[in-house]
Amino acid sequence: MARKSQTIETLGSATVLCTDKTGTLTENRMAVARTIDIMGNQADEATRDRIIACGVLASQRNPFDPMEEALLAASSDLPAVYNGMDIIKEYPLSSESFSVAHAWGRGGKVETVALKGAPEEVFRLCRLPEMDRERLQTIVSDAADDGLRVLAVARAVANVLEDSREDYSYELLGLVALADPIRAEAKDAVALAHQAGIRVVMITGDYAETARRIGREIGLNVHQVITGQEFMELDEKQRRQVVKDVEIYSRVAPNTKLAIVTALKANGEIVAMTGDGVNDGPALKSAHIGIAMGQRGTDVAREAASIVLLDDNFASIVQGVRIGRRIFANLQKAVMYIMIVHIPIAMLSILPVLFNWDLILLPIHIVFFEFIIDPSCTLVFEGEPEDEDTMRHPPRQVMQPLFSRTIVLESLAIGSLLALAAVTIHGGMLNAGADSSQARAATYLTIILANIGMILSLSGCKIVRQAIRQRGKNALSIVIAVAIIALAAIYSMPALRQLFKIAPLSLAEISISLLAAAVVSLLAAILRRLWR
Template sequence: MNARGLDGLSTEEACSRLARHGPNELPAARQNSLLRLVRGIVLEPMFLLLLACGAIYLALGDMHEALMLLAFVFVIMGISFSQQRRAERSLLALRDISSPRALVVRDRRAVRIAGREVVPGDIVLLAEGDRVPADMRLLESASLTVDESMLSGESVPVMKHAAPGATQGSDSAVYAGTPVTQGTGRGEVTATGAKSALGRIGMSLGGIEKETTPVQKETRRIVNVVAVAGLALAAVLAGAYGAMRQDWLGGLLAGITFAMAVVPEELPVVLALFLGLGAWRLSRAQVLTRNIPAVELLGATTVLCVDKTGTLTVNRMRVRTLWSEQAEHDLPQQGAPAVPESLHGVLEYAVLASHRQAFDPMEAAIGHAGAELLADTEHLHRDWTLVSDYPLSREMLAMSRVWQSPDLQNRVIAAKGAPEAIIDLCHLDPGRSAGIVAAAGRLAAGGLRVLGVAEAAFPRQALPVSQHDFAFRFVGLIALEDPVRADVPAAIAECRAAGIRVVMMTGDHPNTAMSIARQAGLTVDGDALTGADIDAFDDETLRSRLPQTNVFCRVQPQHKLRLVQSLRASGEIVAMTGDGINDAPALKAAHIGVAMGARGTDVAREAADLVLLNDDFASLLTAVRYGRRVTGNLRKAFVFLVAAHTPIIGLSIAPLLAGWPMLLMPVHILFLQLIIDPSCSLVFEAEPLETGAMQARPRRPEARLFDATVLSRGLWQGGGVLLILLAVFALARQVGQSDEAARAVMFAALVLSSIGLIQVNRNWGMLPSGMLGSANPYFAWMLVATLALLAAVLAVPPVRSLFAFSMPDLRLALVGAAASVLCVGWCEWTRRRLQGRALRRP
């Protein structure tokens, strides 16, 4: 291998090649262009209704009203456009974060970079579960097999070998986009982006796809039903108005106004923004959402299935204890103490059984301990040559590495792995085996990860096929610790308070698993179940044991899959963490698959719905909080929508029933849309999690966000506001005020009560006065802008006349102000009363 195969490119050279060759990515799917966004807005029903209103005003000869409508049309279009562009930008940001990662050698160090930054000439390190980031020529390989079915159609993984010298053949080339199914390798990038084999055949690697979520389907159905019914009623209203008053253009205007009041065009925008911005906010909290529907289910999660290493623990191992059948020695956390000579061999062969450039935390800890504790001794063999290795497999939980010393003809084999596997390799008698198993169990009971170590010598050049063919000698045990993260016990306690059960699945020894579970704060009243137990149980027996068991140990990927399926069959909503290629089936089977961003494989990340970029349990709990926040805020926005539309609909019908002039005209509804749209899309989305939300039980997965509770709250609040506004208009006319003055007072009260509706529904667990100082800049901006616009409408004569208003006297203005306060009081009273009923409901 040349020097660059070890050193890699320099940062400067990599930047130069990136500028010359371009990013390592394929042409992305066509994004929404500005023209397409504008076209989508123009074809919205609300926009078409506004054009119809403008045509009617032109037919009536009212050019000023038509121009006013046109101005409002552009304002509403601008708001819709900016909101949709914001959602687009959020999804594009997520797409960038979710691009594949690559482990490359830069400046003589292994660093993980975005796959798009890989350049020709880069040295890339591959391991099982990685997805090859670019076309490469292998420089080094160890049992490396790659699944090339996406290119060749061949379903059997292909074994790859390092290229001799600078030559390259089909068995030494690996191609972009293909997953590594086994082994490790090191290769030099030969082609990136569109020049790779994948790029040449025009395949596109997916980023984050926009999916239709269950709530979006439900909302689309509601919008369609309400729109059809509303348009039918609008036609009836237009006919009745025209026939009764012999004013067919006026009737048509009244019908269109009613249709504008009824059609809930905000709902799809609200959902798109809530889910898109919710995913974007999660990414800022180091949680990548690859599957947008997962945001909906987070609030309903009842079981979190997590692995131990790196999720509950810090994933920074250190050697704690060395044990042999003759001696035992504990290593303190600080300093480099002397190790008894009788234990040097345990550490010596553990180092030889590990990779020199280790990426596994245990191997890195063993290498660090060897360099520190065996320095200046004959037990470090930096001049020995690696001949071959036998990797860890599903059948044998041990690995062996074959070394050749410069002055010895015999080859030395060092093995490490699960104590049971090492005992099996050494073919020990039952008496010795029992003593070793007892020592391993005692160490594991203290929360340590225990590995057995063995060595052998082999005189012949031709190596056997299996590790079992070596005459291994048992050397000892090496115990490592991985402390529990400091924030895990509090996080698990918060999960328990939220009605979420945490289940740990690990490949560790039962004693180790139970010790870590106790330190983490898991409930461990029952016994742990092992992979062997799971294999022995039928489905019914396994489901009956699940409620009493929170710790599963010595489990393999197939056990995780079966556990997830059993939990789902028991009615649980399951979130599952995983990091290996074999975890992909369990991640897919879970309601919410969660992959590790730092140590996880590309295949696991692609199978998952969420990716924890920090690999810790606190990030998973953060995702649950965000899920509950999105669910709660969506319900608040829906209540506000119903409450805000109810008086608008009622005021559109009232003139026909009471013989009054039109109370609301299209321009008034457009003004109200300036309040309703940003409030639903921005104000409620930005509200923080409700106090006590993480002490409530998870919502039922079948529960709809737009349910009877939301509808009743909105109708009670909006119905009361409607009655108060009708009373204000009737009182104004009774005391001799003009229709224009009465309309102005009623409209001002409606605008102020709409602001009150927002304030009342922002937080259902707090009084409106208590929310005034809460941090939500969108509400503050909306409040200032609304009051400024309302003042301009009432105070500027040309604008006032376009709204068909006249300036009310002081007494009527005070009546309007009192009505606004009464509306807010009514909404708060109904909110608290309905909230109390909900809490008392069993």
């Protein structure tokens, strides 16, 4: 859902898609896959219950985060876990600490503090010896290599509420490894983005090895994975250099997302950025196209974004790129069509003055023209499917105008062909002894038929194939059918012929007009192909 009409068109020119992992590249069906005790073994049932209970207490009672939902779902007895306690104080995730701690108690008196977060951060807060940290970090790396997201959980007994989570004495309980399957369409969507000349950058809060494994499976460049902290330690020049090549960022905080977007923009990239949290607002606002998650995004993220992704699916973003490119291409065709068909109208209005002819086009003729031109632009071109090679072109320049020099010159060339054909028909009829009403009839028929041919020349074979597949139930078929019926009525009914100031045409004269329109349309198609 686009909040601004021009946003989808801008998405079509995106050069970098920055996306998070959970729920966008994955299915957002996170579940606890393993619980590991502090010795590195699979936890027994009692230890597992303690680990899960601590993870639950370090989560919200009614969470929207998929990891917290998975922890609550893994608990067999939530009332026993809460045991009548309430959250007295929260220590939220921040750029300084990739962890969440909740102080629980009764009557405003703290009893216990539950901590969960990035293993390295929890190990630090637990003040583990270096040897134990290295041993457990190896276990974390092994789980991450399997594509699992790993959290460490710890607990502290307390009777005094501290200002900082750092001030409690924690006991490490173990590790929780969570699995979230990759979306089946994610790999193909990434490949399609690459084919379209768009870089895909994954920005996640996950452990580096987890991010690398997921990136490898969906086709990202995994040779270099940089953490948010490492990125923030770089100066501006180094950041701009790093973002040229790195496609995976791990352990990223919201402020780092903004820094990444800023560096990409400084390199001249057109950046699309996904986000769902309250703190993602600045990055979404800074990106050229901010994309908020519709299912799991916060109100702040939705308000900051220009697009709301209703299904939270990365493939939908790539489809949005396709639609954006189609819209721009169709607008250009509509602009070309309008320029092309008005050149002969202008020419036929000027020539009678120069050659002392009777007026060729009367007001009634111009009005009828608009009955074909307007529906063609609003119905045929706006609803036309994208070209087959739409996603094989590099992104266009975001400032590329609709009226580019190429478009103007090409339109002038094709319009001049059509004007030349109309003038040739009219002059030939007059030289052959026809009166002005007969010449006008043949000329007008040529222009109307050529206008229909221009639609086919600009759109190519695909619009004909679409009409065949839809058995004539599309805009092109409707426009052509209405035009043919109207022409048949105008040229066969005496009252309408009198209104349009035209004379009846013989079959030979009709055939000449039809042949001239067909030749001009064919030449226009050839000219377009040569021009491209």
